[in-house]
Amino acid sequence: MEQTKLTNTQATKKKVLHITYDMRIGGTEMVIKNIIEGNDGSVEMSIFCIEEPIGPWGKDLQDEGYSIHSKARENGFDRSLITAIRKHVRAHEIDIIHCHQYTPWVYGTLAVLGLSTKVIFTEHGRFYPDVSSWKRRFVNPILSMMTDRITAISEATKEALVEYEFLKRSNIEVVYNGIKALQVDLGEIEQVRQQHKLKGGDFVFGTVARLDPIKNQKMMLNAFARVLEKRADAKLFIVGDGELMDELEQQIQILDIADSVVLTGYIPYPKAYLAMFDVYLLSSLSEGTSMTILEAMSLAKPSIVTDAGGNSEVILNKVSGLVTENNSEKSFSNAMLSLINDTDTTLTFGQNALRQFYEKFEQKKMVNNYLEIYAKC
Missing domain, CATH: 3.40.50.2000 (Glycogen Phosphorylase B;)
Structure with a gap:
């Protein structure tokens, strides 16, 4: 019709x-x-x-x-x-x-x-x-x-x-x-934090993407396990659903990181989660221009991304986030540790991301x- x-x-x-x-x-x-x-x-x-x-x-x-x-x-x-x-x-x-x-x-x-x-x-x-x-x-x-x-x-x-x-x-x-820049009420963010029992000192990494091999969340989980060895206060949220759900759940159990990782499943409007993240993650093997990176930037969130496709054109390395070697859990985990250990730089990258968003995206x-x-x- x-x-x-x-x-x-x-x-x-x-x-x-x-x-x-x-x-x-x-x-x-x-x-x-x-x-x-x-x-x-x-x-x-x-x-x-x-x-x-x-x-x-x-x-x-x-x-x-x-x-x-x-x-x-x-x-x-x-x-x-x-x-x-x-x-x-x-x-x-x-x-x-x-x-x-x-x-x-x-x-x-x-x-x-x-x-x-x-x-x-x-x-x-x-x-x-x-x-x-x-x-x-x-x-x-x-x-x-x-x-x-x-x-x-x-x-x-x-x-x-x-x-x-x-x-x-x-x-x-x-x-x-x-x-359009996302607009999120502080109450929405607090509601999500309480739902997942987050503590005030927790540092939250997160991503929003379909659970698909091209998004390479398996590498992300391996990299995050390395981070937890040095920073037990780190949390990882993976928002989305897809063919890899069962495999990722199994991988989380094998890595013994279930207490620090949340697989939310599909959420139609995940803006409150994006606003809750301290750092946005994108581990894709291939990418054009990620819309969720742009959404994160509109909320003044820095990103860690792989050097795949257009990622390095959107996230300027050491300006609005960090760009890592593609498909390298060591490079990705080092970037995560770099930002979790330097919150001032993390905030600066976030403000740069917001300015870059309005200038270009x-x-x-x-x-x-x-x-x-x-x-x-």
Whole structure:
């Protein structure tokens, strides 16, 4: 069922259709949601999902009055999906399709072939380990010729497009993710602290992420066990759910650190936990631009991150946090010990992170960048 948010000036506005997999809770989906909700009204925006169900954020946007259409793609190369997108674009007189991720780009570009509709492709991140194929070496340059603008969410992602997707570096521009700053009531933080029986002197490390091999929480736990050998007052909260839950629970028992680690499971709105952390952790093997790092920065939290993907572009080493060698529990634990033993530096890094957030990663900056791109298409 479609719902459309209309205005009196609708007829003069450009119409932008975001094509994506779905609108479940995730980084790419958060970017789309922020672009739409941060729109100044100069552009009419809608969404076409190529997978179903559309997800909770899709339903939220529908409740706000935005048009969301979906068609679940079939296995293999689904020609009917191309037809469905093309029919939708023509029926709704779409001026620009903004394709998020590779597969939506392929289907979207083919769907508007021969139409006046402009194409924008945004790459939000890469798989680990990154791979390519001989097909893409030939196909992607052709797709690029039919695409008006290509953006990536970090310099690292841009370089991956050059190396693995055979796209010209000069054709790719970086638009960093942006979010609204989180606002958390002190009472919410205290409630979480009391719920988990934290003491006043406890130093809390924490992360918010799906429990997935690419997030490398196993390394994080090993590193934290090293920290506990020297600082028994350390606590670690891992907020999220996923395929590794059972393995992480077993690892915690083997390491004998259950009294100091909390696996909260899935929490829909974990901002109170982020605000409770003294230091935010991200141990990913691969990353584009982590939205939860940005949320932590908006709360003046320093971060310890692995040198993966765009992490070192977001967290400036020894300025807004510490950047460690990728997949090194020794490097990660040393960074954790460094901050737990120097609270003045920890607070300074946090203030630097907050300033950096407003300079570079606030929602309005990202939205304005994309609105400018739309205006030039």
